[in-house]
Amino acid sequence: MSKITIPLGPQHPALKEPENFMLVLEGEQISGATVNLGYNHRGMEKAAEERTYIQDLYLLERVCGICSHSHTTCYITNVEELAKCETPKRALAIRTLVAELERVHSHLLWLGVAGYEMGFETLFMYTWRDREQVLDCLELISGNRVHYSINTIGGVRRDITAEQKAEVLKRIDYLAERTSYYIKLATEEATVLARTQNVGKLPYDVAIERGAIGPTARASGVARDVRKDEPYLLYSELDFKLITADSCDVFGRLVVRALELVESYKMIRQVLNNLPEGPIAVKVPMRIPAGEAVNRYEAPRGEDIHYLKSNGTDKPERVKVRAPTLANLQSVAYMLEGGWLADVPLVIAAIDPCMSCTDRAVVWDPKKGRKQTYGWEDLRKLAIEQYRRRGVDFTRL
Amino acid sequence: MKTFDKLVTWSLLKSPWILHFNSGACNGCDIEIVDALTPKYDVERFGMVLKATPRHADILVVSGPVTRQQAKRLKTIYDQMPDPKFVMAVGACGCSGGVFNGCYGVIPGIDKTLPVSVYIPGCPVRPEAIIDGVVKLIRSVEGKK
Incomplete structure (x- = not known):
């Protein structure tokens, strides 16, 4: 199958900042991804x-x-x-x-x-x-x-x-x-x-190799948190757990963040009471x-x-x-490779990019010179439709 | 043709569709714009809907001081919007460059790139201020009608 390159970005309505992803597609599957930055450079x-x-x-x-x-x-x-x-x-x-x-x-x-x-x-x-x-x-x-x-x-x-x-x-x-x-x-x-x-697999070794940090790394089983490794402010006196997950996917990142919320509540209570x-x-x-x-x-x-x-x-x-x-973007390129086009929005969102921005994706076939424009919104709908066909439907909740 | 114009103005006033564009902001205003759409403030009750494409939008809500990279993209997006169209400059840096005034990567103020209809100051703006800005814009269009 011929390869298609898709630029994703740099405009995005519902989310935050501008950036650009170049995705190489084989059918619905992604075979390569590059990240382009600098749209938000203010100096x-x-x-x-x-x-x-x-x-x-x-x-x-x-x-x-x-x-x-x-x-x-x-x-x-x-x-x-x-x-x-x-x-x-x-x-x-x-x-x-x-x-x-x-x-x-x-x-x-x-x-x-x-x-x-x-x-x-x-x-x-x-x-x-x-x-x-x-x-x-x-x-x-x-x-x-x-x-x-x-x-x-x-x-x-x-x-x-x-x-x-x-x-x-x-x-x-x-x-x-x-x-x-x-x-x-x-x-x-x-x-x-x-x-x-x-979805968006990032194995432990790759997370270390690509220098992933924060909840993205912790969801791949890397127990790394500055609050524990090199305590600053009052963290050395507070009682909290370092949350990790070993599923290495978007689910792990979801669980890590949700459980970290509980730890944060615990810390807020400790600080306020003492x-x-x-x-x-x-x-x-x-x-x-x-x-x-x-x-x-x-x-x-x-x-x-x-x-x-x-x-x-x-x-x-x-x-x-x-x-x-910036440190986590290297991992995004890895997570996208081999995945489905439909999962792109979720995988990019899963590292919680602080400069997201991917509204317009243009599907461009260099051989036929054909162009098809996807908005972020269209891409989201495509993903929802595709999963609905597989039986994943939120409307029934 | 006159009836058609009337219809366009009527639909604009009853349900202004907005497009949000980040021209290099710090996210502060952007999350407040999204905040205005969520249950506590809920501007959707005024018929305001956030659209994904410029071709559907009536109001372009721009945050940020306009970085050099984003300026030409901002212009393209504005050109893609159908008439009648309005631009809302959100936040101190959207109005005048704010704290980023003087940075080499910035063309301070959205009005250097596009004609702006409403300026909403604040760093970041509060959702109430965004709602107030939209209401003032609608009033002024009503007045012209």
């Missing part, structure tokens, strides 16, 4: 060199709207390390709290997106409705729903009152109850199993002493790395960000 690392440390905090927060706290915390740890500042323990606790709330919001968001790509729209609406509870908690604590800006050099901006604590705990109880329902749904519902099991007393911030001089620092942080999608070089002025000389999706 932030260069811009960070022209701004002061405190301005960079707000710039780097906008690397990503979903894991914004991850980037600022990773960056600020570097700055505080160079400034040799003792961050108060209460500030670290508040940062840990916001980090875990952010993980809950990100994983719930992912669960909804995965449900949507599967054709299970009820799950999408359910999880996004419940996600509002977390956003309310974040708004209560920081004053904003998405870019929390809770960090400031030397500590955090806002303290947590007893009323806020009670309110957050109340919402966490509700979410914990809902999550147990989602876990039951993900592990027992036959339609979900049929769409996710043995908030250390004391100040929430210390003063740090504008000029940061010359030096270099590197830090790792477990963002919801995996390990986030920040490098900072300072030259003794109030502006950094170099800022380098390695976001988790």
Whole structure:
């Protein structure tokens, strides 16, 4: 059968950012995949060199709207390390709290997106409705729903009152109850199993070889989590389990994320019930002493790395960000190979790409010069139809 | 022809179909746009439906500061939309470049690339602000009618 190359992207309506996949098809099966990046390149690392440390905090927060706290915390740890500042323990606790709330919001968001790509729209609406509870908690604590800006050099901006604590705990109880329902749904519902099991396989060896990280790696049995390997903030004092799965497929990634939600609730309760007393911030001089620092942080999608070089002025000389999706994209190419065209949306969504974007796919046959355009939406419908013919149908639920 | 125009305006006002385009945003506005479609805010009750293709859309909802890579794609997508069409610039960076103003990879502000009808400021915008923006746009079209 002749090979067909399909460009997927770079425009996408329902999801987030732009990227492009070139898929080589033999019939319905994928025989090769390449990832093209750069549609979202804004030049932030260069811009960070022209701004002061405190301005960079707000710039780097906008690397990503979903894991914004991850980037600022990773960056600020570097700055505080160079400034040799003792961050108060209460500030670290508040940062840990916001980090875990952010993980809950990100994983719930992912669960909804995965449900949507599967054709299970009820799950999408359910999880996004419940996600509002977390956003309310974040708004209560920081004053904003998405870019929390809770960090400031030397500590955090806002303290947590007893009323806020009670309110957050109340919402966490509700979410914990809902999550147990989602876990039951993900592990027992036959339609979900049929769409996710043995889809997008990533064996243990390949996950190591391609440097997969975060929930993507943990679903392949790689027990790697910065929170355990190199504890930062208050993680060394918290009691939580490192969740892994060994099914190495989309189902495993679903289970890992769902179970991580439960661990996050546990951590949020621990932090709130044992908030250390004391100040929430210390003063740090504008000029940061010359030096270099590197830090790792477990963002919801995996390990986030920040490098900072300072030259003794109030502006950094170099800022380098390695976001988790970049590391996981290498694995996506492997997962797609040998799979079906119909599974593409789900497999790409399964790593929770922080720069997805794959609306328009053009099927192009170079021999016949024929072109057929697929929207992401069409591709999703194609997948749902194909599985329906095989007996996987969500409309009967 | 006049009856046809009336029909087009009527359907636009009763059920504006939107297309979401990310021109290099940080995802903050994008998740808030999707949020506006989910149960808590639910703009679908106003007849607003998120469409996948520009050829079905009445309103182009653009977030992000427009990266150089995305500028020509944004223009193509706008050209593919049928008349009458409107552009909504969502977020501070969509309005003026916001925090990305001055970055080398960015052409700050959507109005440098496309004619913009509604500016919704905020970083990121709140879903309520998006709903308010759409309602204001519909009111202004109603006024012209």
